[in-house]
Amino acid sequence: MITMATWTRQELETAYPDGTINVQIDDEVTLMSTEEWNAWIDAQVGTEKEPA
Amino acid sequence: MGFPYSSGDVLTAADLNASSNLVLVTEVTIGTSVSSVTVSNAFNSTYDNYRIIIDIASSSSDGAFRLQLGSTTTSYYGGHYGYRWTGVAYSDIKNNGSQPSIGASGGGGRGGYSVIDINDPHQTDLTAWNGMWTYRRISSGLGAFGFCGGIVDNSTSYTSFTVAVDSATMTGGTIHVYGYNNG
Numbered sequence: 604m605i606t607m608a609t610w611t612r613q614e615l616e617t618a619y620p621d622g623t624i625n626v627q628i629d630d631e632v633t634l635m636s637t638e639e640w641n642a643w644i645d646a647q648v649g650t651e652k653e654p655a
Numbered sequence: 656m657g658f659p660y661s662s663g664d665v666l667t668a669a670d671l672n673a674s675s676n677l678v679l680v681t682e683v684t685i686g687t688s689v690s691s692v693t694v695s696n697a698f699n700s701t702y703d704n705y706r707i708i709i710d711i712a713s714s715s716s717d718g719a720f721r722l723q724l725g726s727t728t729t730s731y732y733g734g735h736y737g738y739r740w741t742g743v744a745y746s747d748i749k750n751n752g753s754q755p756s757i758g759a760s761g762g763g764g765r766g767g768y769s770v771i772d773i774n775d776p777h778q779t780d781l782t783a784w785n786g787m788w789t790y791r792r793i794s795s796g797l798g799a800f801g802f803c804g805g806i807v808d809n810s811t812s813y814t815s816f817t818v819a820v821d822s823a824t825m826t827g828g829t830i831h832v833y834g835y836n837n838g
Binding site: 610615618619623624625626627628629630632635643647650651652653 | 687689716824
């Protein structure tokens with residue numbers, strides 16, 4: 604088994620600034636609100652940079 | 656009327672229903688820079704079992720992608736197990752946890768591909784799935800293939816599911832949902 608590096612909040616905020624992430628329901632694509640973006644960033648902190 | 660049919664046979668609805676196999680339920684084209692895609696009307700009372708084909712054309716960086724049934728975010732058991740092209744094995748498994756992985760999507764415009772069969776998502780019974788996936792990467796020995804499987808331990812009747820990729824966005828590709836005809 605191998606261990607991967609994980610994402611930090613700062614790295615995520617740099618890679619995915621507010622106003623650049625969408626969510627999609629069926630064929631409708633909607634820009635995340637700032638609140639949704641913050642929640643998304645929080646959820647991604649600690650995820651692996653390469654899937655394990 | 657017995658299958659296979661012959662030239663000149665008059666087919667009834669019952670004949671056609673009996674000989675239809677996988678029936679397209681819905682399809683979604685993945686948009687641009689989306690972190691998740693929800694497929695609303697994926698499951699219904701017509702079918703017990705479904706095939707979901709997820710073809711992510713590209714993602715902004717490498718990341719596992721995950722399955723969420725309806726709004727359920729807990730009580731998942733399962734995940735994926737794979738082998739990189741280099742032969743190194745790895746896994747991502749949940750044991751009564753959050754949304755499990757069902758594949759991986761590669762950065763560098765490679766994306767990912769998963770074929771999942773899901774059992775009884777619309778029944779008021781435990782939902783189970785299994786499938787195969789390919790992580791379309793060549794560089795750095797990241798590419799991989801493997802299998803996935805799992806259950807969600809509840810009796811919720813689902814009509815929808817969401818695919819979301821870890822710490823990345825998806826652009827392009829499709830999600831197809833087919834129902835297995837019960838005959």
